[in-house]
Amino acid sequence: MFSFLLFAATVVSYFGLSLGYKPFLNRQIAGKEAEVNQLAAAVPEAEQENFIRFYSQLANLEKVLNNHVVSSALFPFLERNTNVQIYYNILDFSASEKRLTLDGVAQNYDILAQQLEAFTQAKEVERFLINESQLSEGKIRFRVSLFLAPQVLR
């Protein structure tokens, strides 16, 4: 009797699984999928697109503003740090290299030395190179490259 009951229970279990529980689970899964699809449609595509564009603009603008170059600081720096007996003929500036090359004229080498000392003291200048200097028509023509500290352009 016991073995018959065991066999019957096994057969009933099989049919319960294959005809009852499995279709029930499949229906549940289909229902969840339908709900997920409904959720995705809850936000219209045009709104999603607009929102992503706006969000991208904010992220890109933050990046651009973090690297924004404040170039107008160059001239006050030069005015503060240029000897009155020196004038410049050419100014060449590269923001990516933070390099400012000046072609100038000094009254004599003493004045040029004072100018270079002023660049040495200036906190805006990380380092500088004197590319050339020569006596011409009684004055000193020179070219100097200044490498500026990053905060000068921020």
Next chain:
Amino acid sequence: MKASTKRIFSLLGIAALLVATLAVYASLIRPEYEIVAQLRGVLSAKTKLLEEQGRVIAQVQDLIAQYQGAAQLQETISLALPTDEATASIFQQVNAIARANGQSTQAFGLTALAIKPASSDAPGSKGLGTLRLNFRLLGNYGGFKGFLKALETNVRVMDLAGLKMEQAGRPNQDLYFYNLVVDTYYQSH
């Protein structure tokens, strides 16, 4: 039939039923149970996904509602970083700033640089396009300082990439040529 023979048949019947039970279990129930276990796993994952999606959608709807209330902000941001090149307005803005500061535009050119990847990791995020302007101005020193100040505070973001300044008139004359390289930006499509 003898009682012993009956018992033997009974034992054989029990053994046959046990064998049949094992056969049903091994060949039908076990494979079916494995399928059911998989389906339960799938259902659990779908339920979790649905809950997460529900939370995300609620947050997105909240954000979109806030964003729709910030239309003014979006307009301002689009002036600083347009969603297209808007090259005509660049020329107008630079020229207007130059004129307002007593500088005359001698030459103007524009090149599109490579688009930089999106700043955000969010899916669908747009890249950052750069337009490089090359132009030449003529004017006095004080006016040019005003031009640079106005350029760097212009509503459309512009960065000075390079500048070459040379004497344009006599040595003591306050008149210079300025060759400028300026970068401005837009959001790529």
